[in-house]
Amino acid sequence: MIDKPTELLIAAWGILAAENTIERILEVVGQTSRALCEAEYTTIAFVENNKLHYVHAEGIPADSIKKLRHDLGTGLSGKVAAEGKPLRMRLPTSGESKPSELTNLPSPRSVVCVPMRFQGRTIGTLQVFNKLLAPEFSQDDEERLQTFADQTAIAVERFRLNERLFAESRRIKGLFEAMTDGIMVVDSNGDPLMYNKAVESLFFPDGRPNYALTTYLSTLIKLGTSSGQAEVVLFKPHGVVLSNRYVAIHDKHGNPKEYVVSIRNITDQRALDRRFSQFFAIILRKSDRLLHRAQKEKKPSARRRLLCRLSNLSKNLVFLTELRGGPLRIDKEPLNLIDIYNKIRLRFLHRFEKAGIKLVDEGIHGAPGIAIRAQKKLIMQVFETLFAKGRLALRKDEEIIFSHTVEKECVKVFITFHGSNIKELITPESFDWNHQVDCIIEGESRILDLELAFIRHIIQAHKGVVCISKDADDRAIVQFDIPLDEQAPKAQEEGNT
Amino acid sequence: MTLVSLCKNTKKYNFDKSLKVPSHVREIENIRQHLEGMFDLLKYPVKIKMSIFLALDEAMANAIEHGNIAGNPPLEVAYSLTEHVCILQVVDFGGHTFNPEYFERLATIKDWGMGGRGIFLIKKIMDEVYYFFDPGKSTTLVMIKYSSPEAVPPSVPSLPL
Known part of the structure; x- marks a missing residue:
């Protein structure tokens, strides 16, 4: 037979393990701690930049703790947060002075304040006030609340970790998208796991479906090497030249698990390089033909004309070399x-x-x-x-x-x-x-x-x-x-x- | 990014068959005969079938003549056939990179010199043409032809996995 507090704890853990919003986590923690200790109300505070920030209250209006914060080591909860040890006490009702953070709370009579600990670090405090049907909280209340607070710390940290991962993932996605070159991660079956917009525009110009990416990934994975680079010409219908580098990420057994592929569009660069190769090939072929004709020509005047044309070609090649070479160096x-x-x-x-x-x-x-x-x-x-x-x-x-x-x-x-x-x-x-x-x-x-x-x-x-x-x-x-x-x-x- | 995601439907495809072929022009006819029956079985129109053969002839001739220079290693010819699409792959192990666009234009512009007819024809005939260069190791040419204009996929088609 499970007693009521244990039943409450188990139910709360189940909810906390599945919750992904901080508001809901705080609500469950507030309600459960209140029920667990049969308290009139509860407050929750988190440590941020050496200060304790009150973030949630259950059983009293949220305004009572709004903007409430104080330094670690000061006040009741500040002391608990600083020392990492729980505190249980009966509070003075009149005459004697109360801890400063309690002045805004409605007639506090008794309190248990426990630290929320995660991996030896206090991330906040959990307080319950005013034991119902008794003048003060018991040792059992304190222990139950401490157990629950530690569990809460795990749920809060898990949530924060998720938030950080989500932010990180968004940042990486932003970086991905900002890149003009294509970048993608594929699994060993060729399934794209991550990719940026450039990949889409490189492989699917005008949004038209084709086999380019499938063929590309199949060929890449078939290579089976851990890293490398290759050149790909998506000749039709794309008309682009891609240069790619890839790295295989292996699992613990040494088998390729994922491939990270970076793809650069080098169409323009290649076109420029080859433009001049083609041009020089044409001109040199012309020169060769002229020279051949001049050598065969018997009439001196005709030979002179051919040689003159040949000389013109050479002169133009010199001009072109100078023109391509950038600004002319001059001596004024x-x-x-x-x-x-x-x-x-x-x-x-x-x-x-x-x-x-x-x-x-x-x-x-x-x-x-x-x-x-x-x-x-x-x-x-x-x-x-x-x-x-x-x-x-x-x-x-x-x-x-x-x-x-x-x-x-x-x-x-x-x-x-x-x-x-x-x-x-x-x-x-x-x-x-x-x-x-x-x-x-x-x-x-x-x-x-x-x-x-x-x-x-x-x-x-x-x-x-x-x-x-x-x-x-x-x-x-x-x-x-x-x-x-x-x-x-x-x-x-x-x-x- | 729907189109990239749709690649999940196609994944890494394996060819139905991959053949090692001696690097000799007489093998072109053998490959033709090998494929002919399959095209008939899948009811490819004669015109499409002849176009594919012409492109295959040119691709193999190029691979034999220009691709494999040192030691004449065998070529690799692979194919995947469905009633909608024919994917052919010709791999030579010369590992020379080149610009197919240059050779394509070589065939059309008189001043540029000889050559380029094969690449020009392949591009003209086939629906999709891709070259993969692994420098110093291999050159892979993938040619894709749809069995009819209607067979051009509205979305990325499924292939044998």
Whole structure:
């Protein structure tokens, strides 16, 4: 035959073992301790940061203990919490002073206060007040309450552990989701146990079902190694390249239990690497064909033409290498832009005249010098390239116009090509080397000409800007700005030519 | 994340049959004959059957010609067949990684040089194509074809476990 207190304890343990909300745990603890000791009311306090916080009351209004807290070692329950030993006493009803924490409680006459202990540590206290039908609590009441308090401590700690685990799990899930790379944990059967959104978007683009993940996991698990890395091409319908690393987690018998797989989408990186491999393969194949033809060619003039094309290809490959290599390294020196222009002008004047092309640059004569800091050879290359393009693109009676304006910090140079053939030869795309590389790779263009792209590279290296505009079908204006030499004496005056 | 979870229905699948095949082109015909009866039994349309054979021919030819270079180790050909889906796997043990996309385009762009026809055809013919590279060890090509356009799964289909 089980006595009533034991029956109460067993019932309470059953409930506490299953409860997952702290409010319900406290309610059960309050009700049970009250019934267990036949007390008028009960209070529960927890230790937090060296203070005792009252969290629950049963049998009195909750407001009586609201915000009640005191230091460990002070007051009745503070002493119990600090020493970890129970305290049972009859309280003075009048005249003598009561412990401070009891002043808010309704007429306390007797009390048992026991510590809630977990693994040798006091996590709180449990108090019952005013024994019903007796002036004070007995030794039996104290022992029963202590047994129950220890059990309560386990339930509370279990709840707290669950809370911590839940928070930790949410944190890990947050980390998982924040990752742009896919990460997943699968069991040895290939069942996904944990995974982030990136996995879903990598394997199921547009939410369409397919066998990719199943096939992927089957292949991965079949490898049977403890760790490794592999490359996967989900060729159709995904069109992505994945790089994955995996680690097997073994059970105590050494059998693989779970696999942690990290998946990175390397499609763009691979595409970039291979883009240039493909490009160089195309150009080298072209060069090889040209060389072969030149070796076989008997006519010296034809051979010269082939060799000239071969030389152009090599020159463009050098340009491309420089363009890919990042900003051009330059060695600046003080220069006069007008002098440089005149040098190139002299070189081309005869050629333009011979072809009947008009060079319109009257304003340049007598113009004051324009001081810039630049690498002479490269600035000469800019003019030379543009004039050479003009010579190729323009026909008889068509014109090339040079003008410039000096502004506060830079000089703006305009070279206008006016001719019927301009629209194909001098285009915004011809300044974009990436576009040209793509056209060659895609087979849309057979001619590689990076000269104009390279002059943009030169101007950018001098902290200038290049742009091309077309105000009519037969007119293209190439404009480039170069910063003025700030250290030069203010010889140049603002003005237009 | 329903689609990933649905993979639980498919789990790690094992192929119905896995064959070790000598690395020689004459074996392509043997594999064809081996599969032909099964396709007929499952009532695969002739057009689908021929498409699968063409893709298999190309995959095996690639594995034999380009995959196995050192010592010509045998290939592994595995398959799983249901009335709705055919999954074929060809494994060579050369362990060379490559970019199938490059070879696919090689077949279409004149300037790029020779090759790539096989990969181009496989991609064109099959519904799903996956390459798994274990560098220095093996290259696995998995090709999946549904028996009819209607057989494309509304959700991830069940496979033999």
